[in-house]
Amino acid sequence: MKSRRQFLQLSAAGAALLPFTRLLVPTLLGKARATAKSSGINKPVVVSTWDFGVAANEEAWKVLSAVDAVEAGVRVPEADPKITTVGYGGAPDREGRVTLDACIMDEQANCGSVACLAHIMHPVSVARKVMEKTPHVMLVGDGALQFALASGFPKENLLTPESEKAWREWLKTSQYAPMVNIENHDTIGMIALDSNGDLSGACSTSGMAYKMRGRVGDSPIIG
Structure with a gap:
């Protein structure tokens, strides 16, 4: 030690x-x-994680700027209630509260992130606002929510009936032994290289299922 x-x-x-x-x-x-x-690399190029990244890539392809592409792409799984590791419908913490983390970086190494953000479906877009509209890199918790609401993001209930049912089932034993698999571990990470050769990246997650309240993982950490 x-x-x-x-x-x-x-x-x-x-x-x-x-x-x-x-x-x-x-x-x-x-x-x-x-x-x-x-x-001589054929551009643009979009790469993301897991099979649910396919739909994210398709949305990202529609955008010309790399930073716009990664934001648009990551927003797709954030809004998909069937994906329980990202955004709306993400697994809650052990108190039944869905909190989200996200980060984004543009081609100039400007970056923004949010952590432990509740009630906002698209944390990646809030992270971009942090990058572009504040002198800071990261906002967390109530401060991140306050900033998001002031920036015009709607306050929403992120806990779906399916995620709530799974959480209540977990409460019967309250055993926390997370397995590293797609159901409760991974997230959406995306990088894009646009036709100008500009590279940007973004990541978004709801974190480990049934985590302790306030837990933040590595996804929103820059560097």
Whole structure:
């Protein structure tokens, strides 16, 4: 186990590297863009996770800008009540509350994310608003909800009858031993390369089924 001194030393080292990281990421993206433009890759390209990503890809293909494409694509599973790991109809926490996480990054390494966001069907779009309209990268919980409502997003009940039924069945034992499978683990991740060679990405999830209230996974974490 690390001592407090070791922890502080590591934290200080990480903080010292932050300015270099901010310079490095745009440089790497610029090199990736140049490589894409000169490689002869047929563009645009859209890639996403899991079989429900097919419908997301089809929607993303309709959009010319990479960042617009990943937002439009991710919104598809977010609105699909049959997908219990993303958005509307996502599995709730152990208190029966659906909370969502999402992030987005554009071709200039600008990024935004939200975590533990309740009552908003499209967290990826809220994350984009965070990226474009605030000086911050991440908003969480009640603050994220307040920002979303102020930005014009409607407040909605995200718990479907099917997800509520599954949650009430889980309550009979309240055993939390999540398996790594599509039913309770994964999410939608998408990247898009547009005709200009610009690369963007987005991710959205409802998190682990029956998680503790306030739990945030890795999906909305930038970097």
